[in-house]
Amino acid sequence: MRVWKKRMAKSNSPPWYKQAFGDDYLWIYSHRSEDAAESEVLSAIEHLPFQQGQQVLDVACGAGRHMLAFSRNGALVTGVDLSETLLANAREGLRVAGMQAMLVRADMRCLPFSERFDGVTMWFTSFGYFRTMADDLKALKSIASVLKKDGWWWIDIPNPAHLARNLVPVTEREIDGPNGLARVTERRRIANGRVIKKIEIEDSLGKRSFVERVRLYSPEKFGALAKRAGLTAHGILGDYDGSPLTPDMPRQIWYGVKL
Numbered sequence: 001m002r003v004w005k006k007r008m009a010k011s012n013s014p015p016w017y018k019q020a021f022g023d024d025y026l027w028i029y030s031h032r033s034e035d036a037a038e039s040e041v042l043s044a045i046e047h048l049p050f051q052q053g054q055q056v057l058d059v060a061c062g063a064g065r066h067m068l069a070f071s072r073n074g075a076l077v078t079g080v081d082l083s084e085t086l087l088a089n090a091r092e093g094l095r096v097a098g099m100q101a102m103l104v105r106a107d108m109r110c111l112p113f114s115e116r117f118d119g120v121t122m123w124f125t126s127f128g129y130f131r132t133m134a135d136d137l138k139a140l141k142s143i144a145s146v147l148k149k150d151g152w153w154w155i156d157i158p159n160p161a162h163l164a165r166n167l168v169p170v171t172e173r174e175i176d177g178p179n180g181l182a183r184v185t186e187r188r189r190i191a192n193g194r195v196i197k198k199i200e201i202e203d204s205l206g207k208r209s210f211v212e213r214v215r216l217y218s219p220e221k222f223g224a225l226a227k228r229a230g231l232t233a234h235g236i237l238g239d240y241d242g243s244p245l246t247p248d249m250p251r252q253i254w255y256g257v258k259l
Contacts, residue, residue: 059121153258
């Protein structure tokens with residue numbers, strides 16, 4: 001009975017992605033800049049049938065860096081995220097930049113649109129969050145459902161071959177955070193087909209931590225999943241410089257169109 005209760009308590013705990021993307025996430029990852037996002041979007045535009053005036057949806061838009069970059073390049077942008085904290089930050093960033101966009105809180109498995117967008121993007125390891133591969137497939141099918149006929153898609157995930165060879169188990173750094181100087185320790189491991197990162201923070205508020213768990217997909221498995229969802233792949237990049245995918249490249253950047 002005690003074992004059963006323990007398992008039930010664990011299964012009833014909120015998914016990690018409903019807990020990780022709060023205020024701490026924003027300043028821990030503040031090194032990701034708008035300039036970098038601009039460069040990444042320009043790289044995407046080189047490979048996509050993008051045109052000014054197109055409706056572009058950014059899934060898991062976070063703080064909105066790539067939305068801003070697409071907007072500056074002539075897109076009409078919409079962002080979706082599950083985190084109210086990140087959406088609020090994105091709204092402020094858009095306001096400061098003098099740009100307009102629709103921001104919607106939604107789960108990527110059930111996007112609240114229908115065949116509306118010319119293109120959909122998903123940046124920096126925003127795929128593979130869910131407990132089952134069936135839920136990951138639901139997310140891809142949802143993306144396909146919001147694309148117009150022949151609409152394009154761009155999804156960026158890690159390359160597990162590179163990650164297995166280059167994973168750094170522990171890093172420590174000091175950051176000047178909102179609560180003074182903070183020591184941030186990141187512990188990484190690969191287990192059960194996932195990369196798991198525990199982020200530990202110690203600052204004037206005390207000690208706290210959160211965990212990120214992302215399922216890893218080989219090119220063969222992701223390609224098969226995208227095809228099942230109705231997404232045709234036209235190419236795979238290994239990094240934003242346009243390099244082709246090889247085991248030595250850090251990313252899998254997929255792009256293509258809706259079937």
